[in-house]
Amino acid sequence: MKLLTCILKQNDCYHTKRTIQPKGVMVHSTGANNPNLKRYVQPLDGDADCAALLAQLGVNNNKNDWNRPGLDVCVHGFIGKLADGSIASVQTLPWSWRGWHAGTGTSGKSANNTHISFEICEDGLTDPDYFRLVYREAVELTACLCRQYGLDPLADGVVICHSEGHRRGIASGHADVEHWFPKQGTSMDDFRADVAAELAARPEPEPEPAPEPKPEPEEDDDMKYYKTLEDVPEYYRSTVEKLVESGVLKGTAENVLNVSEDFCRTMTVLDRLGKLV
Ligand SMILES: [Zn+2]
Structure with missing residues (x-):
């Protein structure tokens, strides 16, 4: 037609x-x-x-x-x-x-x-x-x-x-x-x-199947987080401790810090450079 x-x-x-x-x-x-x-x-x-x-x-x-x-x-x-x-x-x-x-x-x-x-x-x-x-x-x-x-x-x-x-x-x-x-x-x-x-x-076309729910996009983040000071590896710990003691880094009342490894590494480098008092 x-x-x-x-x-x-x-x-x-x-x-x-x-x-x-x-x-x-x-x-x-x-x-x-x-x-x-x-x-x-x-x-x-x-x-x-x-x-x-x-x-x-x-x-x-x-x-x-x-x-x-x-x-x-x-x-x-x-x-x-x-x-x-x-x-x-x-x-x-x-x-x-x-x-x-x-x-x-x-x-x-x-x-x-x-x-x-x-x-x-x-x-x-x-x-x-x-x-x-x-x-x-x-x-x-x-x-x-x-x-x-x-x-x-x-x-x-x-x-x-x-x-x-x-x-x-x-x-x-x-x-x-x-x-x-x-x-x-x-x-x-x-x-x-x-x-x-x-x-x-020419049978009626089947209704389009509902699209499969898309999986949530994977978090592109396998960053490690340390919940408390005790979880922070020893090689970063003194620096993080210093930040907590000086009041720069404030955790919650339960001492939860949730600091990332990146953060710890950066601070440790600065500490070694003498940038942290
Ligand atoms: Zn007619």
Whole structure:
């Protein structure tokens, strides 16, 4: 799967900024013979990645893409052809925002409130090569969304197409994708099974094991300490004694000095040099 992002910020749907808790994915197809993503998806002039996106998508000179006000439709993504003819997905709304893709069904309810949606750009519906590629892309995108939102693609009503949504009373009366998939020898049942297989083939990565607690850094100090005057070796003791007696070195009440060997050696040298009185 190749996934680009080009959010349709000029679409009125984007401005509602309503969110949903995704309970499923609704698969649509565009109903028009134009497999090019640029027909529907264009960045805005001010977008930071505008030039890069235009290079990938191609330029829609008809200015009839969906990144403009005045439309009553908006989906979360499109699958179709990039400018170089390869197939990609483009995310066009944040996944958990409420899209305008399903209309209202006979129950009075709408999958807009529950389902993430994407459109597969239709070609003439007879090319098996194009179909195989966009079908595969749709399987992978749907698996990715199921994983992200903890959805079971085989559970009832989770992964459905627009026409299935219509039969369930939660979408307007459209034929997509059942006017196309069967022509290519497949069905939404196959699609759901393929999404489940895709999820099973790429099991969720094991959570990273908690890092082993690092051992405390070794004290870079094998310095010897002498707790009391009695512990100080004889060759330093007279010097240390002198320091204690003169009151320069004060231990605790229990005569604990905790002097280091370095200290003792330094003081002894000074003592021998006559620097200590
Ligand atoms: Zn539809």
